[in-house]
Amino acid sequence: MKTSITPTLVNLYHVCQREMWLHAHGIRMEHTSEVVYEGKLIGETTYERRSDRYTELDLGIAKIDFYDAKNRIVHEVKKSDKVEVAHIAQTKYYLYLLYQQGIRGTKGVIEYPKSRTTKEVQLTSDDLVKIPQLLKIIEQIIASEQCPKRITKHQCQVCSYFDFCWIEEAASA
Numbered sequence: 554m555k556t557s558i559t560p561t562l563v564n565l566y567h568v569c570q571r572e573m574w575l576h577a578h579g580i581r582m583e584h585t586s587e588v589v590y591e592g593k594l595i596g597e598t599t600y601e602r603r604s605d606r607y608t609e610l611d612l613g614i615a616k617i618d619f620y621d622a623k624n625r626i627v628h629e630v631k632k633s634d635k636v637e638v639a640h641i642a643q644t645k646y647y648l649y650l651l652y653q654q655g656i657r658g659t660k661g662v663i664e665y666p667k668s669r670t671t672k673e674v675q676l677t678s679d680d681l682v683k684i685p686q687l688l689k690i691i692e693q694i695i696a697s698e699q700c701p702k703r704i705t706k707h708q709c710q711v712c713s714y715f716d717f718c719w720i721e722e723a724a725s726a
């Protein structure tokens with residue numbers, strides 16, 4: 554199945570469908586977010602001394618920044634494991650894209666440098682069925698003209714769209 558759904562969108566689907574829709578429609582606020590900046594910084598500084606061991610792999614709709622070609626391992630660096638389900642889905646999707654290109658025997662390692670923990674991710678036969686289904690759902694949500702509803706506010710505190718989504722409340726406070 555050919556798709557234009559990026560791993561970032563798969564990640565965001567599991568965090569907030571509204572955020573995914575906004576991102577897909579080109580409405581970006583990351584430049585205003587210290588949390589996003591800090592996350593990027595962690596990724597860059599964690600791997601800057603180890604970059605020789607990894608290659609950047611262009612999958613067409615996405616790039617894997619740190620791919621260990623010898624051992625077929627996708628390394629993904631994240632700030633915290635708060636939305637680990639989204640990190641797992643994103644990493645599995647990288648493995649799925651590799652699978653589609655004929656690369657088998659892969660695995661993913663999600664790294665959380667702050668807590669010094671890692672999480673291994675495998676692509677299962679169940680995933681090979683479920684991921685195309687998920688991509689269809691994501692495509693339907695994005696194709697809608699209607700932006701999905703907000704999630705509960707306490708889940709939004711670190712989101713770069715916070716002001717965008719909650720501006721009326723902030724103005725009336």
Ligand code: SF4
Pocket residue numbers: 568569570571572575702703704708709712713714715716718719
């Ligand atoms: S602020 Fe909340 S509702 Fe709005 S996009 Fe972010 S997580 Fe979703």
